[in-house]
Amino acid sequence: MDSKDFLKLQNGSDIRGIAIEGIDGEHVNLTSEAVNKIAQSFALWLSKKTGKDISALRIGIGRDSRITGENLAYASVAGLSYCGVHVIDCGLSTTPAMFMSIVFEETNFDGSIMITASHLPFNRNGLKFFDKDGGLEHEDIRDILENSCNFKEKSQPTNAERFDLISLYAGFLSNKIKKELDSLSQQENDGKKEKPLSGLKILVDAGNGAGGFFVSKILDELGADTTGSQFLEPDGTFPNHIPNPENKEAMESIQSAVLKNKADLGLIFDTDVDRMSAVLPDGSEVNRDAIIALVAAILAPDYPNSTIITDSVTSDRLTRFLEKDLGLKHHCFKRGYKNVINECKRLNAEGIVSPLAMETSGHGALKENYYLDDGAYLAVKIIIALAKTRAQGKTLSSLIEKLEPLLEAEEVRYKITAEDFASYGDNVLAEFKARAEKAGLVMPKSYEGVRISFDDSEKKGWLLLRKSLHDPVLPLNIEGERAGSAKKILQEAEKLLAGFDKLVR
Structure with missing residues (x-):
């Protein structure tokens, strides 16, 4: 592959390609060899940015449930190992967790790579990169891809360190829920302190992606009834539906599960858990404008008169809700999750308080959470709001009852x-x-x-x-x-x- 071939793999600030032959006549262009070289190029790029020698770098590798993920992760590990990088194999993970591996004291990686193609068909795969500043920019990805052709594929024997990142990440989210609901637990009884979600029925549809951990490691541990949760097992062929909150079939599936099981809340994640949407007890989907409205309503008391950044396809209904009902400002910006996130960072740097940057696709980044688009963190914020509104004798839907319905x-x-x-x-x-x-x-x-x-x-x-x-x-x-x-x-x-x-x- 020459530099032009590598550049064809760029998709905004990510890398995406065809990893399995034979679908609609498409040919594989994201090969193990290509990924091996791209990983080496990333190591060189990170070395230059951090000023560290390559041999001093610690880089984590994670993947979602795609059937090509393990091989491509191994190719990355081999390339990085050849460069002398200290590689940590995090196994099945999520995109937000891979960024948090740079933040957590227990890991403190210099950079990380997530092997994922988000909601794309099972024959696709890709790579997302992080450093201490978050996800890489379009220009960074271009530099890495242009330089990839200068490397040779290296098959280096490796004894990469293994680390259970998803458990560490789940603990971080669980502690967030416990801390926020601690006062409610004390008011009721001490026995609820460790099980603050007892009495709540919350279902999850992981679409056979990487989000099943949210049930076993968070909701179950905190006492929620998760009966009726579905497609939690990782399966990269995605046999039940596309793991995409915007997919009609996927949304209808979680709506049906919520109604059947009489749940208080339904949550649906995409493959790598950087996006989510929700379903209310009556089966109403909280998607697109509504999910932005809900998160904004949750944040509004802590950030009065602040500015909410959205992508360009949000509605006039949302603007009226944010500005007239919540007393916030609506900055309707551009499509692309990096665009809204960067605009949120820019405004805050200028002293304009902006707690949320969110696309209608379900990508939502909070200032309080490193400007990271994290579907699981958004789910945590919604669960906390569910518990608090219930304690007040209200419903979660009451937070967005003034949002005009889509006609x-x-x-x-x-x-x-x-x-x-x-x-x-x-x-x-x-x-x-x-x-x-x-x-x-x-x-x-x-x-x-x-x-x-x-x-x-x-x-x-x-x-x-x-x-x-x-x-x-x-x-x-x-x-x-x-x-x-x-x-x-x-x-x-x-x-x-x-x-x-x-x-x-």
Whole structure:
């Protein structure tokens, strides 16, 4: 592989590739050899950044449940061992845990690698990297990939240290729950102090990813009734459903389990547990805008008048809830979890308090938790809120009861057939905006693409036309706040897009 081949593996601030042949004619490009070289390149990059000799570095390796994970983890270990790195094999882990391995005193790694492709099909895999500053940036990944072709595959005998990171991480989360609920336990009885979740029925759907530990090592240990939890066993073929909180089948599965088992709360994680969503006792999904609203409502008392950062496809309904009902500010930024996280860091550095950066996909990073997008930590915050609202005679749903329900939503993805799809997409957006301005349409400030709001006798709602982060596509997101509005807003958008012959719906 040359540098161009390696660069094809870049997916924003991650590395993603095909690890198993034969699906839709795709050929493997994330080979053990490639991963071996990438790991060596990461070690050199980390050495330069930290100023440490490579032989002084401590790097942890973890993986999710994918069937190619073990081989690719071994390839990473071999490459790092050849460089002289002290390698710690953390086995089955989660993406947030791999970052926390740099924070925990018991591990204190200089860097870490997580072998995962998040929610992508089982034939894919990838790598995420961390150092003390968090996940690496787009430019860092590019540097590592460009340099990877300068290394040779090395099969180095290794006696990598083994470490049960997931238990350490689970203990950290359990202690968070115990500490937050300690006052409630004292009020009731001392016997509940070690089992603060007794009396609560909480179900988890791990989608056969890496999230099953949340039941056995946290909820069960703290006294929750987890009967009805499902797909906790790691299985990289994902036989039950895609481990993705945004997947309709996955969400319907956890909704059904919550209703069947009469649970107080349902939690669903993606494969590597950096994303999550929830389900209320009546089967209502707490997803997209609602999950952002819930977490913001939990944080609002501790961070009054603060700013919540979201991606660009959040709704006007969410803005009204955050600003009018919670007294917060809504900063609707760009798509991409690194984008919202970095914006959150920037605002806080400037003295503008921002406790949360969250995408509608379920990526949520809290300032109090190292700006780490951690699905399990978000779940902990929601569980604590569940216990506290119950002690007050309220329900968890009461925190977001003023969030207006979603009425109509559509997404249309226009494929760009032009060879230079990036430039063509920019031209379309510029003309789309010019036409909207000429038509006198209302366009709120947008950090990405073109957003238009509608509120007239025929339609009420909004649209956002933007460029995809990685694909030759212009996604059009629409939300109608009055019956029939979504269809009429789409018709308006189609008029503004007329004449672009390189766009295919």
